Amino acid sequence: MKACPREPEVVEAVTRGDWRQATALGDNDLRAHAASCAACGELVTLMQALREDHAVACRAADVPAAGTVWWRATIRARAEAAEKAARPITLAQGVAAASIAGVAAAFAGVAWRAFPSLPQPDPFVMLALGLGVCIVIAPLVLVFTLARD
Ligand SMILES: [Zn+2]
Numbered sequence: 001m002k003a004c005p006r007e008p009e010v011v012e013a014v015t016r017g018d019w020r021q022a023t024a025l026g027d028n029d030l031r032a033h034a035a036s037c038a039a040c041g042e043l044v045t046l047m048q049a050l051r052e053d054h055a056v057a058c059r060a061a062d063v064p065a066a067g068t069v070w071w072r073a074t075i076r077a078r079a080e081a082a083e084k085a086a087r088p089i090t091l092a093q094g095v096a097a098a099s100i101a102g103v104a105a106a107f108a109g110v111a112w113r114a115f116p117s118l119p120q121p122d123p124f125v126m127l128a129l130g131l132g133v134c135i136v137i138a139p140l141v142l143v144f145t146l147a148r149d
Contacts, residue, residue: 010033
């Protein structure tokens with residue numbers, strides 16, 4: 001369907017208020033055009049339906065009391081502040097856990113070399129074992145980090 005050049009006028013007249021009031025204010029020419037133009041007629045029908053739906057939805061909306069809204073906003077603000085304050089702590093805990101794991105691996109390596117009687121593993125086996133541990137631990141870390149709710 002081709003756009004009508006008078007569409008903006010029709011949209012403004014319907015948007016201003018009730019289409020019937022708009023036409024009562026002197027937009028009879030516009031109303032006659034909407035009756036004869038298929039695009040504008042459809043537009044008026046659609047916009048009136050949307051406006052009526054909006055009005056019904058506004059009447060049916062269950063608006064809570066001001067005190068309830070304030071109380072919820074306060075609780076939400078506190079929760080957001082607590083979450084914001086906990087982020088650096090979570091990061092520090094992650095860094096500490098990674099450091100502990102690194103130090104433990106270093107001690108294990110030193111201890112392994114200190115006792116040559118222990119069987120010496122193949123470096124590729126150790127690399128594969130390390131990658132396997134990371135593959136298992138990384139999703140767990142993500143789950144525990146992101147599942148705070
Ligand atoms: Zn038109």
